[in-house]
Amino acid sequence: MFELKKILGAMLMPLPLFALLCFVCLLIALRTKKVSVFIGLIAITSLLLISTPFIGQKIIAPNSQLKYIFDTSKQPILDKIVVLGCDINPNPKLNANSQLGNCAKSRLIEGMRLAYVYPQAQLIVSGGGYNKVTNSSLMQQTAISLGIDAQRIKQNPTAMDTADEARLLAPALVDFKVALVTSASHMARAKDLFNSQGVDVIPAATDFYDYSAWPHHKQYIPSVEVLKAVTSYWHEVIGSTWISVRRWIDPEAL
Structure with a gap:
């Protein structure tokens, strides 16, 4: 159960999740090219956008962590x-x-x-x-x-x-x-x-993340560092959701 939880949690992180969607699109492309191209564009565009400091900064909301x-x-x-x-x-x-x-x-x-x-x-x-x-x-x-x-x-x-x-x-x-x-x-x-x-x-x-001081020209360029921060944020969203589900099923659950 523990290993399964970790595997599922890892697969729901932004990079593997959107990469998986891209892979699925390649399979769909064998039959319905329009649908696969549309989904592929959304997945790739989303991945690139959340990797930019401009968008990533809004997602992780660093000021709320102060x-x-x-x-x-x-x-x-x-x-x-x-x-x-x-x-x-x-x-x-x-x-x-x-x-x-x-x-x-x-x-x-x-x-x-x-x-x-x-x-x-x-x-x-x-x-x-x-x-x-x-x-x-x-x-x-x-x-x-x-x-x-x-x-x-x-x-x-x-x-x-x-x-x-x-x-x-x-x-x-x-x-x-x-x-x-x-x-x-x-x-x-x-x-x-x-x-x-x-x-x-x-x-x-x-271990705070804050990209507000990055130069303006870098605010719209995808960065692995920003994607890492968004991934950490997403990990917490999934973790908190998992806790809420467990407590909904069993109020005594940790």
Whole structure:
């Protein structure tokens, strides 16, 4: 069920979804060229448009995510800092930090920043992995190499998604002041999942996307970077929809 959910979720991302539509069009073209050309043009045009900073910026709405910035001046005390897992690239020939993807690095850096601001807070790094390498272990190794005391770090290596992270970490977080570190686009869903487990978290978002400062001539040129941001946004839309469907079927579902 877990693998099927991941496969279906991945196939519904913009790039594979529109690419699949283009492939279907080629098959339809064998019989009804007009229909296939029309659908193909819509799919390709949509893919190109959402990949431009001008359109992508409107979809991801970066200003709406600014509310998730952690303000240290308003939080004099912090007990725990939870850094959620993200992408990894296991390779035993590389240092731990080089095996972390950009998303994971961005989250870890924010978590470490808070760890230095709040020296008494426990740093919890989360996330499973594959090939016997976990996101949490790579984050822990990287944090230690950059000066964080190993005694302050706790791993959560078995969680394979955000729902797992919320469920497994909740018992250790209830009644504590907790900062939740994750990507800005992911924060709303992550916060909801932790809240549903009875954990009141303080958002500490990172990994923001904002293309408003890009030169005017680049605003209308498709970019892989913009498509990546829109894909992240779309991933959250699908994830939130999945949660809503599950809760509609079973109000007690996470």
